[in-house]
Amino acid sequence: MDANVTSPISIDAQQAQKQSAELTILGAGAWGTALASLVEKNNHTVCLWSRSSEMSLADAVQDAHVILSAVSMKGVPSVAAQLKELNIPPETIIVTATKGLDPETTRTPSQIFHDTFPDNPIVVLSGPNLSKEIDRGLPAATVAASSHPEAAEAVQYLFSSDTFRVYSSPDPLGAELGGTLKNVIAIAVGICEGLDLGSNARSALMTRALPEMIRIGTHLGGQAETFVGLSGLGDMLATCTSVLSRNYRVGYGLAQGKSLDQILEELGSTAEGVNTTNVLVQIANREGIPVPISRQVYHLLNGKITPQEAVEALMERDLKAEACLLT
CATH class of the missing domain: 1.10.1040.10 (N-(1-d-carboxylethyl)-l-norvaline Dehydrogenase; domain 2)
Known part of the structure; x- marks a missing residue:
């Protein structure tokens, strides 16, 4: 995890709070769509990608400051492998919002992404977040957890709003x-x-x-x-x-x-x-x-x-x- 702690990040908390950031969400299901809506309300630019998208994965993540994975657990290993082929810059923040365990390796999504991208800051987004309630604009809270505190803070400001409160944590696992x-x-x-x-x-x-x-x-x-x-x-x-x-x-x-x-x-x-x-x-x-x-x-x-x-x-x-x- 040492690489995560010392690597630079592409967007800091001040930029996430005051300037427009580029964010790509992988997975256009209910959760990915709800997260995209939250970021758009904060005036950030969001690209929502899925396997059925006409846009290629390479084009979807090309300018992203933050890449958020909201795919199902079974899709995480393949998505991580595809991203690895694209030479993602080490300062790009990778966020995982998937809850599950890989049946082949018994690893969590963040462990898979950390093993694949040891030089990138990895953030876990997790909390009591029923997507249908978030879509309705009902109040909710969640946690952005990372061994890289600046990355957790940046994600905190990307998603926080008057209806969605984001806390930070140093315990991603x-x-x-x-x-x-x-x-x-x-x-x-x-x-x-x-x-x-x-x-x-x-x-x-x-x-x-x-x-x-x-x-x-x-x-x-x-x-x-x-x-x-x-x-x-x-x-x-x-x-x-x-x-x-x-x-x-x-x-x-x-x-x-x-x-x-x-x-x-x-x-x-x-x-x-x-x-x-x-x-x-x-x-x-x-x-x-x-x-x-x-x-x-x-x-x-x-x-x-x-x-x-x-x-x-x-x-x-x-x-x-x-x-x-x-x-």
């Missing part, structure tokens, strides 16, 4: 993992709601999910305090309590007896928690990390148990002291 892991929990909460288990069960599930997220996140290198902030607890609360959440709807549908294939077809878009659950359990097995909630979601997604059996398995675990968040 923690911010990214918080936004990634909560998708698994959202599936679990959707199951709880679909089975009509009540508010007590939902509250208990979400409360016990937080230490599970912290346990995984800190083991993988994130900072514990990040997971009780906007990109951890905040994102989990939004995703686990809104019918706008695709991952919540996956769990709810499973509890209603629908097949996973049927649910995903009805969604018509990616529910990153499905892939994340499978990769997470792979990591937990490899690293010896206890993940009781995530493991039951994994069994359910893979057809090994029913929703009712998943709940029973969690309720029948050995009794223990609550003690602290990390137990």
Whole structure:
């Protein structure tokens, strides 16, 4: 990460606040489009690119001060590889707004971009941000996290407005993992709601999910305090309590007896928690990390148990002291 800390950047916070900046967003889905709208409202120039665009990727990023990736997790490795061929200047800020884990390498998007562009500042944008609410102009907050503080500050000013508040953080991996892991929990909460288990069960599930997220996140290198902030607890609360959440709807549908294939077809878009659950359990097995909630979601997604059996398995675990968040 040392290269990220010392490399120059193409746009500073003062320019992002007072002058027009060139920004390219890769991924024209709901999230990428919402982010483009936020930047345009701040009078910056935005190029929104997708694989179906008539414009080439080379032309799309040619003059960009900032390149933001909002593609799905499965597209991140190929997009990073394509960008590498374009000789992106080392001062260009690369922002990742994708929440997921690569099934081939178990890496996060920021780790993939950092490995591909070790000389560029990498920023993670993550928080409780349901794109449909942002499109409606409803107030929201998020986190710009980077080991390069000037890059985080520049991104902070690019996106901040009277309806979108951006905080900075020095913990990109923690911010990214918080936004990634909560998708698994959202599936679990959707199951709880679909089975009509009540508010007590939902509250208990979400409360016990937080230490599970912290346990995984800190083991993988994130900072514990990040997971009780906007990109951890905040994102989990939004995703686990809104019918706008695709991952919540996956769990709810499973509890209603629908097949996973049927649910995903009805969604018509990616529910990153499905892939994340499978990769997470792979990591937990490899690293010896206890993940009781995530493991039951994994069994359910893979057809090994029913929703009712998943709940029973969690309720029948050995009794223990609550003690602290990390137990």
